Amino acid sequence: MIVPCVRSRFGRQEAALLVHLLERQGEGPAEWQRIVAERGIDPLLDHPAVARAILEESGVSRLPLSLVAYVLLRHGLLETGIESRALADYLASLFITFGELKRPYRIAPYDDREYHYLVDILSELSESRGRRAFLLRAHLGNLALWLSGFFPDWIETRMSRKGGPGLDYYEEMGQTGFALAADDPYARRESLDGLFREAAGSFTGMRRALNGFSDRFLTPAPVSPVDRVLRQVRDSFESRWLQA
Numbered sequence: 253m254i255v256p257c258v259r260s261r262f263g264r265q266e267a268a269l270l271v272h273l274l275e276r277q278g279e280g281p282a283e284w285q286r287i288v289a290e291r292g293i294d295p296l297l298d299h300p301a302v303a304r305a306i307l308e309e310s311g312v313s314r315l316p317l318s319l320v321a322y323v324l325l326r327h328g329l330l331e332t333g334i335e336s337r338a339l340a341d342y343l344a345s346l347f348i349t350f351g352e353l354k355r356p357y358r359i360a361p362y363d364d365r366e367y368h369y370l371v372d373i374l375s376e377l378s379e380s381r382g383r384r385a386f387l388l389r390a391h392l393g394n395l396a397l398w399l400s401g402f403f404p405d406w407i408e409t410r411m412s413r414k415g416g417p418g419l420d421y422y423e424e425m426g427q428t429g430f431a432l433a434a435d436d437p438y439a440r441r442e443s444l445d446g447l448f449r450e451a452a453g454s455f456t457g458m459r460r461a462l463n464g465f466s467d468r469f470l471t472p473a474p475v476s477p478v479d480r481v482l483r484q485v486r487d488s489f490e491s492r493w494l495q496a
Contacts, residue, residue, distance in 0.1 A: 253360060253387055254349055254394055256341035256447065258318045259297075266319050267293045273305040294337065303327040321347050324469070328461035334454050338447055343458060346394060347402075356398050359387040370396055370425045386438040392429025393451060396422045401462025405471065408479045419459070419483075427455045460487055 267288045275281045287295050296302060303323055306315065325347065326340035350356040357366040367373045370392060377388045400407060400422035410416035433439055434448035451458065467480065474480045 253390055254342065254346050255444070256338055256345050258322050258344040258348065259337065259341040261318065262293050262297070262322075266316065267296060269315070269319070270296050270302055270305070273309055274301055277301060277305045277308070297323055297326060298330075300327065318344065318348060325461065325465060328464050329457065331464070332457040332461050334457045334461070336450060336454070339450060339454060339458060342447065342451065343401075343462065346398065350394070350398050356395060359384075359391040363387075367391070367395065370422070373429075374425075383438055386433060386436040389429055389433040389436060390439075390444075390448065393426045393433060393448070393455075394429070396426030396429060397451075397455065397458060397462070400426065400459050402466045402470065404459075404463050404466065404483060405474050405476065405480055408483055409476055412479065423455055423459060426459075427452045430455065463487070 270293075271281050271284045271288070274284060284296060306320055306323055309315065322340060322344040325343045326337070329336070329340050329343070352361075354366065355361065357368055358364075359367070367376075373388055373392045373395065377385060377392070380388055400419050404419060407416070407419055407422065411418045430448045430452035434445045434452060436445075439445040439448055463483075467474075467484070
């Protein structure tokens, strides 16, 4: 099960590293050291100059993956209007955990069964009880978010060429998974009900933030540039329409 655990691990070392990057960008280190000492690392992580400094850093590959992932995903969420640090932490944890081989298709690292289709999770969920049912509900949301967030081009291409389900299907399934997980007694027991409820309500925004991250950093050269542009235009139009 994915839990938000990246942000809580940041401490003095990460703060000092970010202050050093800002210093190289011309930002005064003394002021930021005072802010971190008084208010913690969050104001530093949230500052737009930090994201710019990371992107402009020639040795970005030497920076801790968790730090880079959290900062870039946090600012991606802010651009979509999602201010929750917990969701940024959750996305960073998802990105790092599901980066392991076969992990996206298992409800837990120790589970041998793999689920490559969302419908397979639903099928077993109808027959499961207890903690396994809870893990399946959470994984339905996680896998839908992983696929639609990091592999939107694959989904769009399958939809246009093979009649596969589109992003709206993954959004519906992901929202359902997180909503079911939020209402599960195990979620309340582990204090995850609020997070899952927030994830269900913010699924579209999270998916778009992950799309931006994937488009820019993971797959900058798509197989079908036209499909990507059409998706980006559609998302931009829908976002403006909802804000109007």
